[in-house]
Amino acid sequence: MNKDTITLTNNRDAKSYEFPILNATVGPSVVDISTFYKETDMFTYDEGYTSTASCRSSITYIDGEKGKLMYRGYDIAYLAKKKTFLDTAYLLLNGELPNKEELDNFSFEMQKRSFVNEGVKNLFDAFPDHAHPMAILSAGVSALSAFYYKHLEINTKEEYKEMANRIVAKIPTLAAFSHRYSNGLPIIYPDMNRGFTENFLYMLRSYPHNYVELKEIEIKALDTIFTLHADHEQNASTTAVRNLASTNAHPYAAISAGIGALWGKSHGGANESVIRQLEMIGSVDRVDEFIAKAKDKEDPFRLMGFGHRVYKNFDPRATILKDIRNELMHELGISSELVDVANKIEEIALSDEYFISRNLYPNIDFYSGLILQALKIPKEMFAVIFVIGRTPGWIAQWSELNKQKTIKIARPRQLYTGPNDRTPEY
Numbered sequence: 001m002n003k004d005t006i007t008l009t010n011n012r013d014a015k016s017y018e019f020p021i022l023n024a025t026v027g028p029s030v031v032d033i034s035t036f037y038k039e040t041d042m043f044t045y046d047e048g049y050t051s052t053a054s055c056r057s058s059i060t061y062i063d064g065e066k067g068k069l070m071y072r073g074y075d076i077a078y079l080a081k082k083k084t085f086l087d088t089a090y091l092l093l094n095g096e097l098p099n100k101e102e103l104d105n106f107s108f109e110m111q112k113r114s115f116v117n118e119g120v121k122n123l124f125d126a127f128p129d130h131a132h133p134m135a136i137l138s139a140g141v142s143a144l145s146a147f148y149y150k151h152l153e154i155n156t157k158e159e160y161k162e163m164a165n166r167i168v169a170k171i172p173t174l175a176a177f178s179h180r181y182s183n184g185l186p187i188i189y190p191d192m193n194r195g196f197t198e199n200f201l202y203m204l205r206s207y208p209h210n211y212v213e214l215k216e217i218e219i220k221a222l223d224t225i226f227t228l229h230a231d232h233e234q235n236a237s238t239t240a241v242r243n244l245a246s247t248n249a250h251p252y253a254a255i256s257a258g259i260g261a262l263w264g265k266s267h268g269g270a271n272e273s274v275i276r277q278l279e280m281i282g283s284v285d286r287v288d289e290f291i292a293k294a295k296d297k298e299d300p301f302r303l304m305g306f307g308h309r310v311y312k313n314f315d316p317r318a319t320i321l322k323d324i325r326n327e328l329m330h331e332l333g334i335s336s337e338l339v340d341v342a343n344k345i346e347e348i349a350l351s352d353e354y355f356i357s358r359n360l361y362p363n364i365d366f367y368s369g370l371i372l373q374a375l376k377i378p379k380e381m382f383a384v385i386f387v388i389g390r391t392p393g394w395i396a397q398w399s400e401l402n403k404q405k406t407i408k409i410a411r412p413r414q415l416y417t418g419p420n421d422r423t424p425e426y
């Protein structure tokens, strides 16, 4: 018998079936069940894909037990500490880290492509004040396909590069515009003399003829947040992007779908919930009461920013952001009741038996929420920031799928639980 197989026996009729095991370069192997239905006349059932690999990918690797995250084989801590978001974006999009010349060219591409067609502004004018910036951003990205309708077919390496650079460069501009329009503020055009992350903060915070000073640590903190969000394997929004790619949809439509998925509270909205919860707790002397609520089985209350489906020892992204948060708070001299509440919760959770025994460590959202708050970025923009970081990952995943020799349209099956044929004679 081939050892690299799994044998399944159907106990209803004692028939056995063999399925091949495919090895990963690192991490769990998978059982190839693509012939399962044909052979057994049954589907497999795995709601939420908890045991299902939906694709082959060489982009990102996560080991949840060891708290390890790698993009293209590079550890996240190395990328966050020694490289910039643009290095990381280049790595995801092209497979290799850029050398100096490649990085300079990429950076110039980002600057030169950062402007959006003036027509986009007319579109944004139609949104009411206080429209959620994610609504404006997803419409903006979708609209880019109308402005670049001649470039929707991506067949060559050059076409891919142009599309990838265009989208990564324009997302921060659309993101900043979404904030300005949502708040009825005058828009600030990109400044070609600024780097990628600095330019975004500049478009977000400045006023015409009144440039707001940006500190190095602020740019570094936001750049690190972008890097840490740049990809995360087959999460919900990436799966949405891949599902669209499998239908042959163009990348603008796919990314717009990714933005929709990311908007959900259980995905990109968690860091906003962290700050809302800290504000609701309000003062240090109420922390014990909320810790007790979080531990109470009868109470649905959960401490936002704690726990993770995949990382069961620690979230490597949180470890990096914790240092950045400390540095940022120290340099900006930030102290507030909200920060004290956060510190107290963190201290209790890291020493309390309930949290330790369930591996409930602070996750990336706990620290990113606090950092974005310190950067004076409004809560509704937190998910938008996530989109900017995640865009290179989405494009890399879209492209990986498109490079496959044969593309299978994503088309899961179901366990039907509705009525059988009820059609009357007619």
Ligand code: CMC
Pocket: 267, 270, 294, 295, 301, 302, 303, 304, 305, 306, 307, 308, 309, 310, 358, 360, 363, 364, 365
């Ligand atoms: N506060 C209090 N108790 C918790 C929490 C929490 N935040 N998270 C999990 N638990 C408890 C849960 O009640 C359960 O207890 P018991 O074993 O006694 O029944 C145990 O821990 C395991 O919980 P689970 O729901 O089975 O764990 P999960 O892996 O399905 O959920 C999670 C992971 C992230 C959805 C969950 O921890 C949670 O809701 N956290 C708060 C929301 C949050 O911070 N989300 C952001 C996650 S990071 C996003 C990203 O990577 O992009």
